[in-house]
Amino acid sequence: MSVVWNYFQVSPSDVKVAICNDCKASGMRGGTKISAFNTSNLISHLRMNHSESYETFVQQSNEKKQQGPAGLKQKTQITLKESNEKRQKYAKDHPRAKAINRKIIECIALDNQPFSIVQDAGFTKLVEFLEPRFTMPSLRYLTDVCLPELHSVVYSHVEKLIADAVSISFTTDIWSSSVSQVSMLSLTAQWLDNDFVLKKSVLHSQECRGSHTAEAIASAFEGMFETWKIPKENVHVVVRDNARNMAKAASEFGVPSLPCMAHTLQLAVNGGALSQRSIADALAVGRRVVGHFKHSPLACSRFEDIQKELNMPVKKLQQDVSTRWNSTYYMMQSLVEQKRALSAYAADYELPTTLTATQWGIMEKMITLLEPFEQLTRDISFAEATAADVIPGVVSLTRLLAKTDESDQGVQTAKHTLLEAVGKRFDGVQTEPLYAIATMVDARYKDRYFDPDKKEEARNMLLKVVDEMASVGSDQEEDAAGASAQNPPPKRARTGRLLDMYQEILTENDVPKHTTGKLALQVHAYLGEATIPKTACPFKYWGSTQIRFPALARVARKYLTAPCTSVDSERLFSAVSHVIDEKRNRIHCNNAEMLIFIQKNLPLTYMDKGKN
Numbered sequence: 001m002s003v004v005w006n007y008f009q010v011s012p013s014d015v016k017v018a019i020c021n022d023c024k025a026s027g028m029r030g031g032t033k034i035s036a037f038n039t040s041n042l043i044s045h046l047r048m049n050h051s052e053s054y055e056t057f058v059q060q061s062n063e064k065k066q067q068g069p070a071g072l073k074q075k076t077q078i079t080l081k082e083s084n085e086k087r088q089k090y091a092k093d094h095p096r097a098k099a100i101n102r103k104i105i106e107c108i109a110l111d112n113q114p115f116s117i118v119q120d121a122g123f124t125k126l127v128e129f130l131e132p133r134f135t136m137p138s139l140r141y142l143t144d145v146c147l148p149e150l151h152s153v154v155y156s157h158v159e160k161l162i163a164d165a166v167s168i169s170f171t172t173d174i175w176s177s178s179v180s181q182v183s184m185l186s187l188t189a190q191w192l193d194n195d196f197v198l199k200k201s202v203l204h205s206q207e208c209r210g211s212h213t214a215e216a217i218a219s220a221f222e223g224m225f226e227t228w229k230i231p232k233e234n235v236h237v238v239v240r241d242n243a244r245n246m247a248k249a250a251s252e253f254g255v256p257s258l259p260c261m262a263h264t265l266q267l268a269v270n271g272g273a274l275s276q277r278s279i280a281d282a283l284a285v286g287r288r289v290v291g292h293f294k295h296s297p298l299a300c301s302r303f304e305d306i307q308k309e310l311n312m313p314v315k316k317l318q319q320d321v322s323t324r325w326n327s328t329y330y331m332m333q334s335l336v337e338q339k340r341a342l343s344a345y346a347a348d349y350e351l352p353t354t355l356t357a358t359q360w361g362i363m364e365k366m367i368t369l370l371e372p373f374e375q376l377t378r379d380i381s382f383a384e385a386t387a388a389d390v391i392p393g394v395v396s397l398t399r400l401l402a403k404t405d406e407s408d409q410g411v412q413t414a415k416h417t418l419l420e421a422v423g424k425r426f427d428g429v430q431t432e433p434l435y436a437i438a439t440m441v442d443a444r445y446k447d448r449y450f451d452p453d454k455k456e457e458a459r460n461m462l463l464k465v466v467d468e469m470a471s472v473g474s475d476q477e478e479d480a481a482g483a484s485a486q487n488p489p490p491k492r493a494r495t496g497r498l499l500d501m502y503q504e505i506l507t508e509n510d511v512p513k514h515t516t517g518k519l520a521l522q523v524h525a526y527l528g529e530a531t532i533p534k535t536a537c538p539f540k541y542w543g544s545t546q547i548r549f550p551a552l553a554r555v556a557r558k559y560l561t562a563p564c565t566s567v568d569s570e571r572l573f574s575a576v577s578h579v580i581d582e583k584r585n586r587i588h589c590n591n592a593e594m595l596i597f598i599q600k601n602l603p604l605t606y607m608d609k610g611k612n
Contacts, residue, residue, distance in 0.1 A: 003060040004039045007046060007053050018042055022050050023606065052099040089135050100127070100134050105146045109598040115139050143591055151594040157605050158201050162228055165191040165199070167558040170238045171260075172221075172246070173569035174208055182589060183208045185217065186569040187224050192557045196543035198384060202572055202600035203228060207589035217249035237387070237434055237562045242267065258434055260566040261380050261390055264425050269325040269373055272421030273414045279366060282359035283320075283328060286335050288352050289342065290317045299349070306344050326377050329370050332363045365411045369418070372400055372498040380564050384537065387562035388442035390435050392449040394426045396501035430454040433461050434562060441556040443532045443541040448506050459523070462555070466519050469558070470551045502534055519551055526552055572600065 011017040015034070017026050018041075027045055030038035046054040090097035104127075107113060117123050118136050127134060137146065162168070168191045176183045185208040190200045204224050210216060225232070238257045240246040242264060250257035273279060293300050293316070300316070307314050317338060320331040335342070339360065346354055355363070376393050379385060401419040408415055429435050430450055439445050440462045450458050526549050532541055538560060546553035 002039045003064060004042050004046070004057060006060070007050070007057065008042050020045060020050075022053060025049070052096070055095065088133070090133050092135075092137075092141075096131070097134060100131060101137055101142075101146045102150055104137070105142065105150045106598070106602065108142075109150075109595045110602065112599075115142050118142065143588075147591060147594055147598075150598055154598050154601050154605060158203075158601050159228065161199060161201065161604070162189065162203075162230065164193070165189075166234065167191060167236045167561055168230065168234055169236045169561040169563060170203075171563060171566040171569040172238055172240050173566050173572075174212055174217075174246075183212070184589070184593075185220050186572050187221075188568040188572060190563060190568070191561050192539065196539045196546070196557065198539055200383075200568065201604065202568075202597060205572055205593050205596045207593075212245055214245045214248035214252055217245060218252040221249065221253045221255075236558055239563050239566050241566060256434060258387065258432075258562065258564075260564075261393075262377060262565040262567065265373060265377060266323070266325050268418065268421040268425045269370065272418040273366070273370070274325065274328060276414050276417065278358075278362060279411075279414060282355065282362045283332075285353050285355050285359060286331060286363065287320065289335065289355070290319050290331060292352050293317055294319055302349060303341065303345055306348075307338070307341050310341055310344065312338075312341055325370075326374050329367065329374050332367050336360070336364055336367060361410060365407060365409075366414070368407050369411055369415055372397055375498050381567050384539070385564050386438060386442070386538075386560050387435055387564050388438040388445060388538070388560060390426075390564050391429055391439045392445045392502060392505075394422065394429055395449045395451075395505060396498055398422055399505065400497060400501045431457065433465075434559070436461050437465055437555065438559040438562060440527075441542075441552060441559055442538045443545075444534055444536060444538055446527050446531055448531060459527070463520060463523055465555055465559075466523060466551050469554050470519055499534065506531060522549055522551055525549075572596065 007021055008018040009021060011019050011026060016029055016032060016037075018029055019026050025045065027041045030036060030041055043054075043057070046057055092098075104118065108115060108117065116139065118139065124136050127136060168189050170190075171186070171188045173186050174183060175186070184205050186202075187204040188200065188202050190198060193199055204227075206220070206224070208216075208220065221238075225235070232255055235255045238250050238255055239260055240250060240257055242259045247257060247259070274283065293303055304314050315334065315338065318327070318331045318334040320328040335355070342351075342354075345351070376397060380389055380393065398419065401415060401422065431454065436450075436454075436458045439449065440447055440458055447455050447458055532538075538556075542553055542556045542560075546556075
């Protein structure tokens with residue numbers, strides 16, 4: 001059996017196909033019958049795509065040729081020079097040594113390991129066992145040579161992807177470390193390629209020194225975009241938080257920006273409901289109860305025993321975070337779920353405080369009231385959520401809050417205040433072109449979620465942008481008539497009262513009025529078709545429909561790049577907090593940024609290798 005099978009495996013669905021263990025690419029085994037199978041294609045794949053594995057394969061093949069039928073090496077005389085060479089350590093510039101060094105840096109970046117791992121006894125023994133001829137590099141060699149080399153490789157790959165993108169959207173945020181005096185400014189990018197496949201990349205997580213003024217941030221933006229040679233005309237939008245300095249920085253830099261929808265929801269819920277006196281008092285008591293178990297292992301173990309006695313799942317109470325309203329929602333949920341266990345605990349042991357019957361009722365009703373907000377927050381935090389989700393989400397949420405329900409008793413004031421807060425925080429979203437046009441070209445929504453007096457204005461916005469982009473485009477316009485595109489498969493299931501509002505709004509809206517003109521007819525035909533399911537993917541829709549609506553497809557490729565939240569930047573800083581932690585609180589910011597860049601963008605190189 002050929003040693004090439006150390007690097008491949010037979011496809012479980014088709015014996016004629018082999019799958020590469022490294023990049024998961026598939027290749028034919030050389031024929032349609034078993035008797036015709038060979039390994040030529042597999043060896044070529046190794047030689048062209050995996051040079052390290054190919055070298056090992058050649059070495060293993062040569063060793064196998066020296067073995068007899070029983071697997072024993074033939075008695076061949078080797079020279080003293082050859083014997084010494086087999087014991088000699090690799091030089092630093094040896095291909096095998098360089099390949100291992102690269103894998104060590106990848107391990108450090110991907111797994112958030114400290115550079116000092118190369119000095120750990122267990123790791124060094126493992127590497128020595130796997131390759132006795134390899135000499136472990138020094139910390140200085142890793143940080144000064146190996147890390148920049150890998151960063152350069154990944155950087156070149158991302159640079160090529162960015163250069164091919166016509167319209168790019170960005171997210172940005174500022175993060176301050178809790179273990180060192182370091183602040184970092186992020187910049188993430190996302191765009192749609194010609195096949196309407198969403199691409200994402202982390203461009204920067206650089207140190208942000210000094211005061212975080214709008215002028216300083218705008219200057220940092222200028223340096224970032226110059227580094228990547230991204231002209232301002234290619235910047236569709238920058239999504240940032242609601243802080244004034246970030247909004248002013250984007251304005252001074254001269255690029256359009258939008259606030260993060262998740263941050264806006266945070267402000268609406270905090271100001272509209274959680275600040276109510278009775279609700280705030282109930283939450284304060286709940287926090288003290290949760291804190292009692294968080295800070296007492298004995299209390300925690302006693303609580304677990306009670307849960308088991310009551311045949312309840314063993315769960316810990318969740319502590320909320322002031323900057324995340326949904327964490328307060330989850331804390332209330334965990335308290336209400338454990339109401340029986342908490343009552344039993346209070347009967348036998350001492351608690352710092354207890355919730356009254358009225359406060360329990362307030363929590364239960366607030367969970368029901370805030371459930372649509374939590375669902376909307378989850379929806380807009382998905383990787384494929386776009387600015388098109390803002391208007392339908394706000395309109396559906398507003399309609400739901402305006403409805404009266406029996407469960408509102410006791411929280412009517414909070415519900416009314418929430419409705420006012422949502423209306424105030426999201427005032428004007430239907431007339432904001434970046435939101436309106438994105439909603440119109442999202443086949444799940446189109447013009448169905450606009451107020452009657454705003455719908456015509458939204459259509460005119462779309463027609464204007466279609467006309468402007470068509471005048472500079474080179475694609476041939478096609479007739480709007482034709483068979484409707486097949487709906488893309490669902491990507492996720494959604495249930496709940498908020499979804500009912502989406503459907504209710506769709507059923508109330510008619511198709512648009514007839515319009516004239518070539519491009520206008522194309523827009524009319526698109527808007528006249530039924531919307532695709534809420535769970536479908538708008539990117540897949542345009543990937544299969546762009547031939548019928550080429551002018552609209554160009555608009556969709558631009559406006560659907562915009563995310564509706566800065567979640568990508570916030571998730572980036574979650575990774576940064578693992579890089580700059582207590583074990584690495586003195587790491588240089590340049591090295592930290594290179595590690596984060598590699599960690600987030602290295603998978604892009606793996607994916608593209610698999611396509612080749």
